[in-house]
Each structure stands twice: as structure tokens, then as C-alpha cells.
Amino acid sequence: MITARNLTKRYGQTVVLDDVSVEIPRGGITAMIGPNGAGKSTLLSLVGRLLKADGGTVEIDGVPTNGMKQSEFAKKVAILRQDNHLAVRLTVEDLVTFGRYPHSQGRPTVQDRGHVEAALDYLELQDLRHRFLDELSGGQRQRAFVAMVLCQDTDYVLLDEPLASLDMRHAVAMMKRMRGVTEDLGKTVVIVLHDINFAASYADTIVAMRDGRVVQHAVVDEVMTPEALRAIYDVDVHVEQIGGKPIGVYYT
Amino acid sequence: MSADARAIARRPAAARQLDRRRWGRFPPTVVIVVLCVVVAISIYLFMTLGARGSWSFIIPFRGRKVLGMLLVGTAISVSTVMFQTVTTNRILTPSIMGFDALYMLLQTCLAFFLGATSLTQLDGRMMFALETVGLMAFAGALYYWLFVVGHRSLHLLVLAGIVLGVMLRSVTNLLQRVMDPLTFAVLQDTFFASFNTFDANLLLPAGIVVGAALYAAWRMRHTLDILALGREMAMGLGVDYRRTVTQALAIITALVAVSTALVGPVTFFGLIVANLAYALLRSYRHRVIMPAAALLAAVVLILGQTVLERVLGLGTSLSVIVEFAGGLLFIYLVLRGVVR
Helix, strand or coil, X not given: CEEEEEEEXXXXXXXXXXXXEEEECCCXXXXXXXXXXXXXXXXXXXXXXXXXXXEEEEEECCEEHHHCCHHHHHHHEEEECCCCXXXXXXXXXXXXXXXXXXXXXXXXXXXXXXXXXXXXHHCCCHHHCCCEHHHCCHHHHHXXXXXXXXXXXXXXXXXXXXXXXXXXXXXXXXXXXXXXXXHHHCCEEEEECCCHHHHHHHCCEEEXXXXXXXXXXXXXXXXXCHHHHHHHHCCCCEEEEECCEEEEECCC | CCHHHHHXXXXXXXXXXXXXXXXXXXXXXXXXXXXXXXXXXXXXXXXXXXXXXXXXXXXXXXXXXXXXXXXXXXXXXXXXXXXXXXXXXXCCCHHHHCHHHHHHHHHHHHHHHHCHHHHHHCCHHHHHHHHXXXXXXXXXXXXXXXXXXXXXXXXXXXXXXHHHHHHXXXXXXXXXXXXXXXXXXXXXXXXCCCCCCCCHHHHHHXXXXXXXXXXXXXXXXXXXXXXXXXXXHHHHCCCCHHXXXXXXXXXXXXXXXXXXXXXXXXXXXXXXXXXXXXXXXXXXXXXXXXXXXXXXXXXXXXXXXXXXXXXXXXXXXXXXHHHHHHHHHHHHHHHHCCCC
């Protein structure tokens, strides 16, 4: 369980995260939704220790994270940010192998190699493994980064808009893989999404944010109502049940 | 099979051939062995070309120059590779932090306040210790102030270094304009790196400091690989970013300070050998890049000095030759897109 208490983050005078307390249960997919600038990425970065909070604490399974060593933390929580620009030229395999660093400290063992192979298989990257990242399409590169994060083999995986540059087929495949990761491997996935319908179709719970606060935190069906979505986005959304899933239509 | 896999299968055989050739071309160990041989040949040429007279004179006379060049070459190349990794930028060198500007200011102040005669009479070891400590204190204070106390970003640190460098250079210029021409002429000699005039008594203390710094650099070679991915990725992979970067900056400072105090400013050349090492090896691993850059630096310095002594008859200074040749090479590399 991830427990955030009274998290606050300011940039100068601007408060981007205002006294946020949220409990993300263990297991399953939690989707974070909300309009641009709502503080989703900031919250994810604070939980993933990429940013320092101006106030408040985060606990992972009851252990406060600010006392943890970075190397210990990286074995519990893996985080992938939105834009990952690299100055070095790496192949897909190199990148995925880096995911084992918290465990191998740069000297991969046979077991580490096994994890790398599994991650490459899992994201269908075997044919691309020797290609350089700068020669891949945005979607292929995105899959390589996700493979790296999965290779880290942590209980918690935090992903910031991993669907951003994926086409329909790969976006759906990615979300199915995340389901597989939670169901087969028992991991907890927290994922920032822009498309509410991806959240509705694949997540278990939804955390909705607006103006630096959590405005909704509930199971999918409770958030996917016209009233709740109106409160989050200021947009009228028509919600229809299609194939047993609530799907929002907001093209007006 | 995925769409990507099918796309790969459809790619012409020539393209696949190219893939295989490109990343399997020269295994890093082969490159390093070849470089070792080239270094040995350069040393042999430098020691024997135009050698007339007694070997008991030539060997220590030329040998100490070789040692000096190996020391400085290693220090400059390794510190440049590390600095580029820490800043995730392939076209920076530690000189951007104002090291050479401070060195020149120190020299100028000494000449200005003590006069040219005392500048040439000062005890070499004293000067060396003074300059090393001065440079390290300067960089240490800058790093500490910006990075540890101020919680500022690395980019601000680099920017502050550039601005400070400009300021130091202006002060240096001012002092040089008002000093007498004789003192200035003596002073000017110290501004170009030279392996002809350095004090052999300094080799041992310099060697100890450089050796310790290199050992520390070697120990963090795997962590440096991760640092090259940038701050956020490195933190996500469990690197204590602040501590690691502070460590790396301390090592860089020690290496640059010692080599600058020993022979004068030679930093552009670090940029050339670091990029050459990346271009030759096509690897991101510091465990091969750092030794390869150091070996390349040794080759460049020793061959450059040979040309200087045997062809140009000591008519100019080594940094002029190295930076002329290096600059041409670098432009070539940039145009060909090898350096990216």
C-alpha cells in the first residue's frame, strides 16, 4: 500500500499539490486522471522520490520513504517519467539491462539476464533488441522504457502517461500487459492516463485530480458518471455501457 | 510476430548486414589493445628519434616528459569523460567551469604583485601546491555553494562557472594591461601548456593525487554508466544522485587542478579525445571509454610533442599543435555526424 499524507509541493508561489492525502491499495491498476496541470505527474514524482515534497510524507507498505536509501527504494518502486530523452546512444537490450542495476550494481548475473530476456519477450522487443533507441519509432521506444521498468522487478510500478505515443493497437496491448503484470505477477501499477476510457476499461480504481487536489478516489463505476466527470473536467460527458464497461463520449 | 518484427524481416539484407557490422565491428578490448600498442610505439619514437649522445642523459631527460604527458593526458581525458557524463552533454569540458581562467588569474596576480623575477625564482613545489589548492578550493566552494547548499541544478552550476570564468578573465586582462611589458612577456609563457618547462620534482606528488582520483573514478565506473542516463532515470534506478554527482565533481576537480597546476591549461583537448573514444568504441560503458580516452590522450600528446621537437624545432607550444589538429578532427567528426 502506498500512503501519501498531506503532500504539498510549490514552485515559487504556485502551489501545484495542495495537502494531498491518498491511499493506493496493494495490487491491481490505479489510474490517475484529471485535466492538464492538475498535479498528477507531480504526485507521481513525489511518490517515486524524483521530487522532494515541501510538506507531507509518503509511506510504502508502512515504511516512510524519506528514510530509505535510494538503492533500497529502487528495489521496491520503479518509476517511468513522461519524456525520456537520453544523451547516450543505447540499444534496446542495453536499456533493458539497466533496469537490473538496483539488483546487479552493473554486473548482471545469469539471473539478471533471465529477467532481461523475460522483459524483452513480454513487450515483444526480441526482434528489436540490437537496434539503437534513436532508430526506433516513438511507440517502440516507449515499450523499451516500459520493459526496463518491468525488468527492475519491483512491487510497485509508477508510469506517467505510457500511452502517450502509442497507436491504438499498442496502447491496448500495453494496458493488457499491465493487467497481466498485476494479475500474474501480483504487482501494483499506478498509471497516469489522459483517456478516461482506457482508465475505465483497464483500471480497478481511479484517482481523479483537479487543481492540485484529489477530488475523487473510487472504483471505476463510481467515477465514470456524468456528474463526477463534469466535476473533474468541466465537460459534459455522456456515459454509455458498452460490453459491460462504462465508456464516456465527450465529443460535442 | 508483431508488425515491427515483420517490418524487420522485410528489411533488405544489406541493411541487416549493416546492423550486424556496425555494432559488432571492433570489440572494445581489441580497440584498447591496439591503442596500447600505438602508445608504446609513440613512446618508442619519442625516446629514440634524433637521439644523439649518451643514453644515460636521454632516457631520464625524455622519460620525465613522457611521464608528465601520460599523467596529464590521463587526468584531462578521464575528467572530461566524467564531466560530460555528469552534465549529460558531449560537448562540454571541465574548463567551462572557469578552471583555466582561475589559473591565469593566479599566475597574473603572482607576476603583478611579486614581479617577473620572483615569478621565475619561486620554488616549483610551493607554486604547485598553491595552485592546486587554490583551484580545488575555488571549484569546491562553487560546487558546494550551488549544489549542496543552494539545491540548485547542475545546469545553473555550469552557467555560474561560465559567468565566473568571464569575470576572472576580465580581472586578469585588467591586471595584464597595467603591468610592465617585461613581466607580461614572462607571464605569457605560462599560459600555454608546456611539457618542456615543467618541474620533474612535481611528478611524484601529482602522480599520487591523480592516482588516487583515478582509483576513485574506476570504482564508480558502473554508476557513471547510469548517471549518463540523466538525473531522473539515475534516481529511478537507485542512484543517490546528489552524493554520486558530488563525488564525481570532487574527482574531476582534483584531476583538472593537478594537471593545470603541472603544465598549464590543456582542456579543449579533453573534448577531442573523449569524443574520439566514443566514436571509436561505440560503447557507453565507462569501464572501456575511460581507459580508451586516456590512451588516446597519451598518443596525441606524445606524437604531438615528437612533432614539436623533431619537425618544428620547439618553434611553438604543444597546445597549439594539439588544438589545431584536434579542432580540424572535431569539425570533421561533427560534420560526419559521428559526434552526437
